[in-house]
Amino acid sequence: DAMVIQNPRYQVTQFGKPVTLSCSQTLNHNVMYWYQQKSSQAPKLLFHYYDKDFNNEADTPDNFQSRRPNTSFCFLDIRSPGLGDAAMYLCATSRFGGEAFFGQGTRLTVV
Amino acid sequence: GEDVEQSLFLSVREGDSSVINCTYTDSSSTYLYWYKQEPGAGLQLLTYIFSNMDMKQDQRLTVLLNKKDKHLSLRIADTQTGDSAIYFCAERSNTGKLIFGQGTTLQVKP
Numbered sequence: 001d002a003m004v005i006q007n008p009r010y011q012v013t014q015f016g017k018p019v020t021l022s023c024s025q026t027l028n029h030n031v032m033y034w035y036q037q038k039s040s041q042a043p044k045l046l047f048h049y050y051d052k053d054f055n056n057e058a059d060t061p062d063n064f065q066s067r068r069p070n071t072s073f074c075f076l077d078i079r080s081p082g083l084g085d086a087a088m089y090l091c092a093t094s095r096f097g098g099e100a101f102f103g104q105g106t107r108l109t110v111v
Numbered sequence: 112g113e114d115v116e117q118s119l120f121l122s123v124r125e126g127d128s129s130v131i132n133c134t135y136t137d138s139s140s141t142y143l144y145w146y147k148q149e150p151g152a153g154l155q156l157l158t159y160i161f162s163n164m165d166m167k168q169d170q171r172l173t174v175l176l177n178k179k180d181k182h183l184s185l186r187i188a189d190t191q192t193g194d195s196a197i198y199f200c201a202e203r204s205n206t207g208k209l210i211f212g213q214g215t216t217l218q219v220k221p
Contacts, residue, residue, distance in 0.1 A: 006153075033209070042115075042199065042211040043154070050207075090153055092209075099144060100209055102153040 003027050006091050006103035013081050013110055021076040021106045023091030032074040033100065034066060035090040043090055049074065050096060078108075086110045115212035117200055122218040129187040131215045133200030136181065140202040143176065145185045148197045148214070157185070157198075187217075195219045 004025045013019040023032065030051050035043035047056045049068045063085070065077040078085055088107050092100040114136045123129045135143070141162050146154040160167045160174045160183070167174045173186040187194055197214040204210055 004153075031207075040214075042213045045208055048208070092154075097141070097203070097207065099142070099156055099159055101156065102146075104153040105151075107151070 004091060004093055004101050004103035006089075006106050008106060009104060011106055011108050013078075013108065015082065015110055016080045019078050019081055019108070021078075021089050021091075021108070023074045023076075023103055024072050025093045025101075026072070027093055027101065028071060029093035029095050029098075029101075030071070031094045031096055032068060033092040033094075034074070034076050035092065037088040037090055037105075039087075046076070081108070081110045083110050115200055115202055115210050117198075117212035117215045119213065120216050120218070122220065123190050124220050125190060125192055127190055129185075129190045129194070129217055129219075131185045131187075131198050131200075131217065133183040133185075133212055134181055135183065135200070135202045135210075135212075137202055137204050137210070138178075138181065140204060142203045143174075143183050144201040144203070144209070145172075145174065146199040146201060146211075148199060150196075154199060190217075190219050192219050192221060 007022050033048040034046045037043040046060045067075045088105045090105045091103045094100040117133045144159040145157045147157050148154050158169050171188045175184045197216050199214045200212040201209045
């Protein structure tokens, strides 16, 4: 059974049109992460939540926002997607200090 | 700073052993991980090793850690075509973040 679920698997959005990606987990982990992965590159951490505490990476563009309304759900909002934001977006969860479990990812295409 | 490096490509024949290497810079890392990524999919945790261990074996997988040289390797015995994927090494930094290498593409030829 899937433990970290990302929806949708594929998302096409228009240049500049806000888009939201979602992630849910059944593991009851207190940490949730969003990574951006471009082709042939390492996943790059955008931000993470430790419980409700939001931790933004210094180089994450302001265009990217996140919400975590409860333990199970986390959202990635891209306010004005540009062509350079096309990528695979990976959600992961962990207990604090534990191994991270990843969802299948959402591939975002910007047209 | 925190940095993880891997060679980008490895090609082996089916049935041979594969060894994927990784170096990292953060000497305070507590855990080191190996993830597998198949095309179009998320990352699957394969195995991990705690920093006070030298070796960990799990079925066909053997992880070796040389903490002095900050070198980690993953050996896959009897490599199969289904092992073809990208393998990522990752360290957990002392800030709690997972830092990934660029990934090693493993090609298994029949």
